[in-house]
Amino acid sequence: MTQKTPGAAPRDVRFDEFHSQHSLKNAAIAARKRNYQDFLIVDVDAHHYESESYADVFEFIESPVIRRHAIESSRRGGRSSMLGGAVGDQGLGGRITRHWLRGKERVEDTSKHRDITTTLRWMDAMGVDYCCLFPTPMLFLGTHPQVEIEVAMARAYNRWLCERILAHEKRIISMLYLPFNDPDETYRMVKDFGDKKGVVGFMITAPRYKPVHDNAYMKTYRLLEEMGKPISFHAAYNWSDQSLALTNRFISVHALGFMWFNMVHMTNWVINGLPERFPKLKVMWIESGLTWAYSLMQRLDHSYMMRTSDCPALKRKPSEYMREMFFSSQPMEIPDDPSILEATFKMIKADTQLVWSSDYPHWDFDLPGVIYDQPFLSEQAKRNILGGNAARFFGLDTAPVKNIPIYE
Amino acid sequence: MTEIFVGKSSNLKDDAQIIVRGARGEIGVFRHEGAFYAYANTCLHSGGPACEGLILPQVVDVIDENRAYRGQVFDETRMHFVCPWHGWEYELKTGVCVGDRKQRLRKYEVVQRGDDVFVIE
Numbered sequence: 001m002t003q004k005t006p007g008a009a010p011r012d013v014r015f016d017e018f019h020s021q022h023s024l025k026n027a028a029i030a031a032r033k034r035n036y037q038d039f040l041i042v043d044v045d046a047h048h049y050e051s052e053s054y055a056d057v058f059e060f061i062e063s064p065v066i067r068r069h070a071i072e073s074s075r076r077g078g079r080s081s082m083l084g085g086a087v088g089d090q091g092l093g094g095r096i097t098r099h100w101l102r103g104k105e106r107v108e109d110t111s112k113h114r115d116i117t118t119t120l121r122w123m124d125a126m127g128v129d130y131c132c133l134f135p136t137p138m139l140f141l142g143t144h145p146q147v148e149i150e151v152a153m154a155r156a157y158n159r160w161l162c163e164r165i166l167a168h169e170k171r172i173i174s175m176l177y178l179p180f181n182d183p184d185e186t187y188r189m190v191k192d193f194g195d196k197k198g199v200v201g202f203m204i205t206a207p208r209y210k211p212v213h214d215n216a217y218m219k220t221y222r223l224l225e226e227m228g229k230p231i232s233f234h235a236a237y238n239w240s241d242q243s244l245a246l247t248n249r250f251i252s253v254h255a256l257g258f259m260w261f262n263m264v265h266m267t268n269w270v271i272n273g274l275p276e277r278f279p280k281l282k283v284m285w286i287e288s289g290l291t292w293a294y295s296l297m298q299r300l301d302h303s304y305m306m307r308t309s310d311c312p313a314l315k316r317k318p319s320e321y322m323r324e325m326f327f328s329s330q331p332m333e334i335p336d337d338p339s340i341l342e343a344t345f346k347m348i349k350a351d352t353q354l355v356w357s358s359d360y361p362h363w364d365f366d367l368p369g370v371i372y373d374q375p376f377l378s379e380q381a382k383r384n385i386l387g388g389n390a391a392r393f394f395g396l397d398t399a400p401v402k403n404i405p406i407y408e
Numbered sequence: 409m410t411e412i413f414v415g416k417s418s419n420l421k422d423d424a425q426i427i428v429r430g431a432r433g434e435i436g437v438f439r440h441e442g443a444f445y446a447y448a449n450t451c452l453h454s455g456g457p458a459c460e461g462l463i464l465p466q467v468v469d470v471i472d473e474n475r476a477y478r479g480q481v482f483d484e485t486r487m488h489f490v491c492p493w494h495g496w497e498y499e500l501k502t503g504v505c506v507g508d509r510k511q512r513l514r515k516y517e518v519v520q521r522g523d524d525v526f527v528i529e
């Protein structure tokens with residue numbers, strides 16, 4: 001018997017068009033099957049490519065001198081420029097097709113920035129109600145040798161993001177970039193932007209060489225604590241870092257780099273007693289996966305019992321402080337033996353401290369299924385990790401607002 | 409057993425990639441060096457459209473007689489299709505997952521009747 005289903009004619013795989021929602025059709029089908037429409041899902045770490053809007057972003061640079069450098073040098077792509085870029089082919093030699101097809105996506109609605117439309121498309125496909133949007137190339141800005149450029153770009157991007165994106169779409173929120181290499185400007189950023197619409201906290205990109213326990217930052221932590229705004233550390237790599245420069249493949253620098261800087265910052269944060277100094281400051285660690293925390297908790301606890309004199313500010317074991325912080329899930333390591341994952345969840349107190357993240361559209365994004373499909377989690381734990389914990393962290397409304405498309 | 413129409417052989421060029429709809433979900437059909445191959449279009453990783461990515465050869469490290477590394481080459485005799493969501497690779501001729509050879513995509517038989525090509529589900 002020959003079947004030819006109406007409306008399901010054979011179709012060619014095409015590499016000349018793209019649609020953020022249709023490319024995630026299978027995710028939308030999975031979302032419907034799992035009834036994601038019934039409960040809140042918050043993505044605490046998603047991205048857009050702010051570099052695609054540089055022409056507009058640069059207009060927000062306050063200094064006319066730096067603005068001119070930015071605009072002029074960006075006109076000659078591929079040559080040296082004011083910002084440069086990170087070495088590393090995240091797109092796997094073109095295998096991650098959305099990275100090069102995304103420019104072909106058509107957006108009819110010109111009344112708002114296209115990033116709003118494309119972001120909502122993939123959010124609905126995955127079943128996401130709110131997403132915390134971060135930039136992409138700026139994840140590496142913390143290693144820029146010119147501190148004033150980091151400050152200028154951070155202020156320009158944050159203002160641009162608030163005015164062009166966050167002001168127009170309540171489902172897109174952000175923790176704004178802090179120009180951490182300049183402690184005074186870091187403080188000023190929180191002061192100036194802390195109460196803007198959609199700003200749910202502030203983010204420090206992890207690859208950088210300023211210790212988080214430097215006294216210069218205490219006034220900012222205090223301000224954040226008073227304002228009730230969380231702080232987060234977003235992982236990335238720096239292939240020029242002396243240790244990471246020993247690696248010769250992207251897989252290596254990525255696997256190590258995305259843990260390394262957060263491990264250093266976390267260690268300094270805890271050992272210097274910052275959780276004791278700022279007990280109400282909410283802290284989140286983003287995009288290092290889970291195993292680093294599992295490991296670091298054990299490492300620090302083990303040494304702590306012998307070396308309490310090194311860290312007298314602590315009143316409890318390091319892991320106890322860490323277990324009060326929040327961890328984003330992606331890229332969630334899925335070991336062959338599920339009992340190892342279960343133990344990892346237990347170690348970080350996942351039911352209340354783990355927050356799901358997609359990292360979409362980056363190459364190693366996760367779907368909500370990485371949490372929802374874990375058989376050892378109760379339905380309540382799944383819902384906490386997928387949205388409830390983040391709602392508590394950010395102070396979000398818990399009513400679902402998404403619209404998952406129907407494909408089958 | 410159901411035969412699902414894929415297309416006219418005369419219209420299916422070498423390296424054609426076609427998606428058809430089966431009762432159990434989508435099926436990806438490839439034409440490579442004249443032969444047809446068909447697999448479930450659902451990636452074993454996270455359910456992505458495994459058959460809708462690039463077709464690329466296996467990358468090989470060149471190691472010389474002194475065990476020294478001498479760069480990388482493509483092995484055109486071992487073609488893969490790559491899931492576009494995150495890059496899992498599958499052997500075009502078998503559907504075996506390159507990163508874990510214990511896993512493989514569900515394979516479907518492809519038949520040709522005259523100029524018509526069908527997948528059997």
Ligand code: FES
Nearest residue numbers: 451453454456491
């Ligand atoms: S879903 Fe195919 S590689 Fe992830």
